[in-house]
Amino acid sequence: MAGNDTLTIAMPKGRILREALELFEEAGYPVEEGRFESTRKLTVTLPEAGLSFFLSKPGDVPTYVEYGVADLGVVGKDVLMEEGRDVYELLDLGISRCRIAVAALPDWRPTLHPRVATKYPRIAGRYFLEQGEQVEIIRLNGSVELAPLIGLADRIVDIVSTGRTLRENGLVELETVAVVTSRLIANRASFRLKSGAVDRLCSRLAAVVTGEGVRT
Numbered sequence: 068m069a070g071n072d073t074l075t076i077a078m079p080k081g082r083i084l085r086e087a088l089e090l091f092e093e094a095g096y097p098v099e100e101g102r103f104e105s106t107r108k109l110t111v112t113l114p115e116a117g118l119s120f121f122l123s124k125p126g127d128v129p130t131y132v133e134y135g136v137a138d139l140g141v142v143g144k145d146v147l148m149e150e151g152r153d154v155y156e157l158l159d160l161g162i163s164r165c166r167i168a169v170a171a172l173p174d175w176r177p178t179l180h181p182r183v184a185t186k187y188p189r190i191a192g193r194y195f196l197e198q199g200e201q202v203e204i205i206r207l208n209g210s211v212e213l214a215p216l217i218g219l220a221d222r223i224v225d226i227v228s229t230g231r232t233l234r235e236n237g238l239v240e241l242e243t244v245a246v247v248t249s250r251l252i253a254n255r256a257s258f259r260l261k262s263g264a265v266d267r268l269c270s271r272l273a274a275v276v277t278g279e280g281v282r283t
């Protein structure tokens with residue numbers, strides 16, 4: 068287990084980081100956003116806040132938390148659903164909102180052997196199983212919107228936020244699979260052994276998220 072009183076938090080390096088740091092700041096933790104900018108450092112320790120962050124790929128955050136090298140993590144619900152790790156989900160932070168959707172070219176028609184391209188094979192597999200439709204899932208690592216354009220798949224399952232990527236590639240959204248926001252997650256042992264610090268952080272963040280404000 069990481070540290071004693073300090074909480075170690077795994078954070079994605081990308082778009083979630085800035086919004087999450089703003090929440091921590093509003094919750095009364097002096098996280099000094101500048102310390103995270105224009106640096107290649109992957110760890111940022113803030114003794115005055117009692118927090119230590121490390122920055123990782125989003126898909127790895129639940130892994131670090133399950134194994135207890137991070138007490139807590141901030142991660143999109145999409146990643147949690149896909150990774151299926153054994154962690155506690157403590158709080159919906161309401162940030163980095165987007166959705167997972169099925170999309171296709173407008174002239175898409177059902178075929179005998181449907182193929183679906185996605186970065187989320189487990190989520191997509193489960194979704195089509197629930198729909199009672201048998202499809203072949205093709206896993207890609209990004210630029211998923213390319214797949215229908217070049218004939219790799221007839222549909223995709225991917226993140227939609229503004230809808231710009233779909234629009235600019237001439238694709239239409241067919242169904243919403245899940246609405247996604249970022250979550251605060253916890254290692255099971257840390258949740259018990261560091262309950263004081265975890266409860267404090269969680270209730271302060273909850274007050275900010277629900278708009279109640281933080282009483283210090």
Ligand SMILES: Nc1ncnc2c1ncn2[C@@H]1O[C@H](COP(=O)(O)OP(=O)(O)OP(=O)(O)O)[C@@H](O)[C@H]1O
Pocket residue numbers: 079080081082083084124125142143144145146163164165226227228229247248249
């Ligand atoms: N337009 C979007 N595209 C992708 N993810 C989004 C979008 N809007 C919100 N999100 C959320 O942000 C998360 C990805 O952002 P994050 O800060 O974790 O890393 P990233 O470096 O931007 O992602 P990646 O390494 O996957 O490109 C997703 O898991 C999702 O929950």
Ligand SMILES: O=P(O)(O)OC[C@H]1O[C@H](OP(=O)(O)OP(=O)(O)O)[C@H](O)[C@@H]1O
Pocket residue numbers: 208209210211212225226227228229230231232233
């Ligand atoms: O609806 P929009 O606002 O256009 O956002 C959605 C796009 O953003 C993400 O891609 P990202 O930029 O992370 O690149 P990737 O395709 O390589 O994953 C996602 O996979 C979509 O492609």
